[in-house]
Amino acid sequence: MKTTTMRILRFFWLVLSSLFITSVFAQKKEAQEVKDEWNLTTSKTFYGVSVYADIAGPITSMFKDGKTDFSFGVDADICHTIYPTFEAGYSKYDATESYNYGLPQIPGYSYTCNGSYYKIGANFNFLNDGRGNKVIPLLYIGAKFAFSPSHFDIENVRLSNEFWNIEKAYSVSGKSLCRWAEFSVGLRYPIAKFFCMGVEGKLREFGRAKVKTVDMPDGSSFDVKQSYSPGYGNFNGSKWGVKYTIGYFFH
Amino acid sequence: MMRKTYNMVSKRVVGVLASIALLLSLTMCETDFCNENMYVVGTLRTFHKLSKSPINVFLATMDANGDTIKYIGNTSGSYANFVLNPESDTSRFYILTADTVEIGKIAIVHTNRNEFVNAECGVRTLSTIDTVLIENASEGDSVAILFKDVDENYDNENIEIFLAGFE
Incomplete structure (x- = not known):
């Protein structure tokens, strides 16, 4: 089942990427043949604002059980070079099936987390050719600080100790604050006037979650280290990701 | 002349990066294991x-x-x-x-x-x-x-x- 899903996902990426690459080269050819009057402007400091949405997250959510993710972003075009950016999104993750430690889990075990996430940073564009256009293609690198106030629910997680003949189940829920850094390389290209399509490779690093200490009814304390965060995924290492965006440039 | 070279370079860069993004998305397949020591002694x-x-x-x-x-x-x-x-x-x-x-x-x-x-x-x-x-x-x-x-x-x-x- 998982393999089939992955194949379907890969097929979608293939189609999307092909469309993107085709549109990029088609537009490039057109741009050389016809002088675009609609796109001409004088050189200035502030050119406009782009609003875009990630289309990869919702498509992945359709095919991946227990995962929901969507996000949108806004960035400002300063001198066609610096793009201060803000992104926000919502993600829900069911990591119940991730459990793979040697012991079988207790029936009814589940681990889910959900919440919004926010990213603030800036992109630097390398394709400012100084031709005085309103909207230009972007080839950029960027860095963002991200955080997520999220909610976790852990049901019937097992504590087992063979030396003391103990089998116990814990259920705990609460809120947690996760944070990380994100570095990106991306392309964005006008595909039809001010409509733009983009692809971005992103590396999420330094993922941390604040340890939440919960007092249990039996008087003991229970520390929860969130291992997933909305917008990041699993904290067990740095994460690569690809984002496909579609958006509009308001000039 | 400069403009032509610039266009050629940017076209190639665009192509290379789009291909990298495509390859990355095809190879992203996560398998997570328990890497922590759970045996506390x-x-x-x-x-x-x-x-x-x-x-x-x-x-x-x-x-x-x-x-x-x-x-x-x-x-x-x-x-x-x-x-x-x-x-x-x-x-x-x-x-x-x-x-x-x-x-x-x-x-x-x-x-x-x-x-x-x-x-x-x-x-x-x-x-x-x-x-x-x-x-x-x-x-x-x-x-x-x-x-x-x-x-x-x-x-x-x-x-x-x-x-x-x-x-």
Whole structure:
């Protein structure tokens, strides 16, 4: 089942990427043949604002059980070079099936987390050719600080100790604050006037979650280290990701 | 001329990066395993009181009635491993020689802290040792707590016990 899903996902990426690459080269050819009057402007400091949405997250959510993710972003075009950016999104993750430690889990075990996430940073564009256009293609690198106030629910997680003949189940829920850094390389290209399509490779690093200490009814304390965060995924290492965006440039 | 070169370069860069993005998205397939040490053990060494030479021992967990629950295997010859009770603040052990002869009993008083490690691993119990008591005092001489934390780092030597009567 998982393999089939992955194949379907890969097929979608293939189609999307092909469309993107085709549109990029088609537009490039057109741009050389016809002088675009609609796109001409004088050189200035502030050119406009782009609003875009990630289309990869919702498509992945359709095919991946227990995962929901969507996000949108806004960035400002300063001198066609610096793009201060803000992104926000919502993600829900069911990591119940991730459990793979040697012991079988207790029936009814589940681990889910959900919440919004926010990213603030800036992109630097390398394709400012100084031709005085309103909207230009972007080839950029960027860095963002991200955080997520999220909610976790852990049901019937097992504590087992063979030396003391103990089998116990814990259920705990609460809120947690996760944070990380994100570095990106991306392309964005006008595909039809001010409509733009983009692809971005992103590396999420330094993922941390604040340890939440919960007092249990039996008087003991229970520390929860969130291992997933909305917008990041699993904290067990740095994460690569690809984002496909579609958006509009308001000039 | 400059403009033409610029267009060619940017076209190639665009193509290369789009291809990289495509390849990345095709290879992104996550498999997560439990990479944390879930076996939380402390270590204890026993010595002869006078000669200070080590005694090779191992421990067995003891229930409230004084019955043995389970022997705890050692990871290193003169270091005996112990596992603390995650449901109680006191853990009692038999100290046994290699041929399972009982040479002492100890009680370790500790504070527990349960920890949900991550989705892959589940829960483990970490502890802090407060007190160590030798229950059969006639055979015990002294106890030293070298490291209070019993955690996932099993290289910590936690307790040293000096026993009399085995010279």
